[in-house]
Each structure stands twice: as structure tokens, then as C-alpha cells.
Amino acid sequence: MLPAVQPSPDSRRSVYMDANATTPLLPEVFEAMAPWLLHRCGNASSGHAHGREARAAVEAARLEIARLLNCTGMEIIFTSGGTEADNLALFGTVKAGGHLVTSRIEHHAVLHAVERLEQQGCPVTWLPVDEGGRVSPEDVRRALGAKTALISVMMANNETGVLQPVEEIGRIARERDVLFHVDAVQAAGKVSIDVKRIGCDLLSISGHKMHGPQGTGALFLRDGVKLQPMFYGGAHEYGRRAGTENVAGIVGFGRAAAQARAGLFDGGVQRIARLRDDLERGILIEAEEAGVNGFGQPRVPNTTNLWFGGLAGASLLMALDQRGLSVSGGSACSTGAEEPSHVLTAMGLAPERAGSSLRFSLSKLSTGEDVDFAIRQVAETLDPMRSHQRAKSRPGGSVRQSV
Numbered sequence: 312m313l314p315a316v317q318p319s320p321d322s323r324r325s326v327y328m329d330a331n332a333t334t335p336l337l338p339e340v341f342e343a344m345a346p347w348l349l350h351r352c353g354n355a356s357s358g359h360a361h362g363r364e365a366r367a368a369v370e371a372a373r374l375e376i377a378r379l380l381n382c383t384g385m386e387i388i389f390t391s392g393g394t395e396a397d398n399l400a401l402f403g404t405v406k407a408g409g410h411l412v413t414s415r416i417e418h419h420a421v422l423h424a425v426e427r428l429e430q431q432g433c434p435v436t437w438l439p440v441d442e443g444g445r446v447s448p449e450d451v452r453r454a455l456g457a458k459t460a461l462i463s464v465m466m467a468n469n470e471t472g473v474l475q476p477v478e479e480i481g482r483i484a485r486e487r488d489v490l491f492h493v494d495a496v497q498a499a500g501k502v503s504i505d506v507k508r509i510g511c512d513l514l515s516i517s518g519h520k521m522h523g524p525q526g527t528g529a530l531f532l533r534d535g536v537k538l539q540p541m542f543y544g545g546a547h548e549y550g551r552r553a554g555t556e557n558v559a560g561i562v563g564f565g566r567a568a569a570q571a572r573a574g575l576f577d578g579g580v581q582r583i584a585r586l587r588d589d590l591e592r593g594i595l596i597e598a599e600e601a602g603v604n605g606f607g608q609p610r611v612p613n614t615t616n617l618w619f620g621g622l623a624g625a626s627l628l629m630a631l632d633q634r635g636l637s638v639s640g641g642s643a644c645s646t647g648a649e650e651p652s653h654v655l656t657a658m659g660l661a662p663e664r665a666g667s668s669l670r671f672s673l674s675k676l677s678t679g680e681d682v683d684f685a686i687r688q689v690a691e692t693l694d695p696m697r698s699h700q701r702a703k704s705r706p707g708g709s710v711r712q713s714v
């Protein structure tokens with residue numbers, strides 16, 4: 312019998328609302344993984360009984376991932392995460408000189424990989440987004456040329472949660488016979504993903520964004536699409552990604568995918584959407600001057616990105632952190648960077664407004680109490696911060712009397 316997963320001793324005083332950075336492992340995911348970390352030992356490539364058992368576990372997980380995306384198991388390549396899946400999609404399909412079409416709001420896993428390809432001589436069309444944070448399919452159509460090798464547009468933006476018109480883009484890609492990659496890392500488990508309906512050739516997901524373990528991911532590669540591997544070694548993953556499979560991680564990822572699929576049908580996702588809407592409404596009522604970035608756009612159910620007029624997001628983030636509320640000021644990967652978010656600036660937000668924005672992202676484990684706690688912390692933090700701002704901006708005002 313496995314020990315039950317206990318909440319951390321501080322969990323009553325601290326609330327985690329940064330699920331787009333990473334999600335906690337579900338207890339059932341941990342339980343599925345534990346035997347593979349403890350006593351079940353086997354390399355999935357070994358021919359003996361232990362190896363065959365590991366292989367069977369990997370293949371069962373592969374089928375769970377395939378079910379989540381509506382494809383076959385053979386079309387799934389396990390990777391070390393979303394970043395590797397994105398890199399494999401881009402470097403694996405674009406040859407020297409090939410033209411790429413991508414958007415200005417991609418995650419750095421795509422953005423920086425495309426920049427590298429650009430340095431290597433691949434021309435790139437960087438698509439803008441409108442003020443709601445959406446790419447225009449017509450812009451995609453106009454960008455295509457005879458040498459276009461790949462379109463890469465994300466399904467859900469990690470900072471705003473705004474969903475992109477991937478089905479329309481997929482139709483254009485098919486009409487023009489161009490490969491289409493979708494970074495669906497922030498969509499998986501939050502909205503349904505059907506690679507056939509999208510009409511994409513490649514699609515990336517990541518285990519730890521859907522209550523699976525960190526360091527797991529997968530790339531969907533449509534049957535028949537050629538891919539140049541990035542790693543060389545054994546014939547793992549049907550010769551497409553060399554390296555011994557992470558059996559425990561893959562088993563956990565598979566269980567998380569099954570749970571994610573269930574959440575799309577059992578009301579789990581709708582519950583998170585209600586919590587997010589309550590959170591958004593509660594904060595907007597409490598804050599004097601605030602708004603939602605990407606408001607009115609189709610969004611994943613767990614994310615809200617809010618701007619707070621006249622305040623520095625970094626200070627607000629720190630104050631909330633001290634009060635036990637973990638949120639994010641952009642993508643976690645950019646923490647420490649002073650630059651305003653490339654996503655919000657691409658949406659046309661002035662640097663001050665972009666710099667005043669915070670992302671709140673909920674998970675399956677979020678509760679109504681968490682939402683109430685968050686609203687209270689934001690309200691109690693904003694009050695003194697605003698008086699501080701007002702004192703600073705008054706002629707001769709001193710900041711010493713505030714907070």
C-alpha cells in the first residue's frame with residue numbers, strides 16, 4: 312500500500328495559482344508511477360520479461376496520449392517535455408533555406424528555435440496579433456509562398472490563455488499543402504484537442520502542464536510526415552527520438568492524459584472555468600482600475616491575465632508572494648527579466664500596462680476557498696500600494712507615510 316500524498320504543512324496559508332507554469336502531480340498519477348520508481352525495473356528496449364513489462368507500460372501510456380489527441384499510438388513520439396517536442400517539430404521538418412511562418416506570441420520554446428533557424432538562413436514571417444491576442448488566418452494565407460516549409464502557431468497562449476484559430480489555419484495549410492505545427496502545451500487537458508479536426512501535421516504537449524510529471528512530453532507526428540531526428544543513438548520511439556524511455560515518467564504522463572480526457576467530459580473543466588470567472592469578477596470589483604488582457608476572446612478555462620492601472624506588476628507579484636499567493640508576471644521562463652511581456656506588447660499594450668499585468672492560472676486542484684483567498688490578498692495588497700502610488704505622484708509627496 313502506497314503512502315497517501317499529504318498536502319504540505321503550509322498549504323493552509325499558501326495558495327498556488329500558477330498552473331500554467333506547472334501543475335501539481337495528481338495522487339493517482341503518483342500512484343501509477345511509484346512502482347516504476349521503486350521496484351519495477353526494466354528497460355523498455357530489453358527483450359526479457361522485465362523489459363517486456365516496461366514496454367507494455369510505455370505502449371499503454373502511448374495509447375492514452377493518442378486518445379487525448381485522437382490519433383494512433385504510432386503517431387506519438389515521447390520527449391523530455393514541451394520544449395523538446397517544439398524543437399523536434401521545427402528542426403526536424405525545416406530544411407536549410409525553408410521559409411517559416413509563425414506568430415509573435417509563441418512561447419520561447421518556439422520563438423527561440425525559430426530565431427535559430429532564421430540565423431541559419433531560413434526566412435521567417437512573424438505574424439502579428441490583434442488587440443485580443445489572436446492571429447489572423449488571412450495573414451497566414453498571405454504569408455505563404457512557394458518555399459514555405461512550415462507554419463507554427465500555438466493553440467492556447469501561455470500568458471493570456473487566448474485560443475488561436477488553429478482549425479482555420481489548418482484548412483489553409485492543407486489547401487496549400489504546407490506542414491502545420493501546433494504548440495498545444497497550454498491547451499491539453501483544458502480544451503479538447505483533435506488533430507484531425509485541426510488538420511495539423513505536428514502537435515506538441517507537455518506532461519507537467521496537465522498534472523503529470525515534469526520532464527515528460529510528446530510530439531504528435533502525422534503518419535507519413537518525414538522527420539529528421541535531433542538525437543542519434545538507439546532506435547527508440549521507432550527511430551525518431553533516440554534515448555532510453557523514461558518509463559515512470561511516461562506511465563505518469565499516460566495516467567495524467569486519461570485524467571485530462573475525463574475532465575473534458577465530467578464537468579471538471581467547467582468547474583475550473585467557473586472558478587476563473589469568479590476570480591476575475593472578484594478582483595475587478597476590488598481593484599479601482601484594472602482589466603483583463605484578452606477579454607472577450609475564446610480562452611482556456613483556467614487562465615486570466617489582468618492589468619492593474621498605475622502599478623508595477625513585479626511589486627504586486629512580490630507583495631502577493633509574501634502573503635502566500637503564487638501567481639506569475641508573464642511566462643515563468645522569463646522570471647527575472649525586466650522586459651515587458653512579448654505577448655502583451657504584441658497585443659498593442661503600452662509597456663506600463665504590460666508591466667502592470669499578472670497571470671492567475673488555476674488547476675484541477677484549485678478550490679472556491681483558494682479563489683476567495685486570492686481575491687482577499689489582491690484587495691488587501693492593492694489598497695496600500697495605491698496610496699503609496701498616490702503619495703509618490705503628489706507634488707512633494709513622500710512615500711514614507713504609506714504601507
Ligand code: PLP
Nearest residue numbers: 392393394418420469496497517
Ligand atoms: N509551449 C508553451 C505554450 C508553454 O507554455 C511551455 C511551458 O511553459 C512550453 C512550450 C515548454 O514546455 P516544457 O516546460 O514542458 O518544456
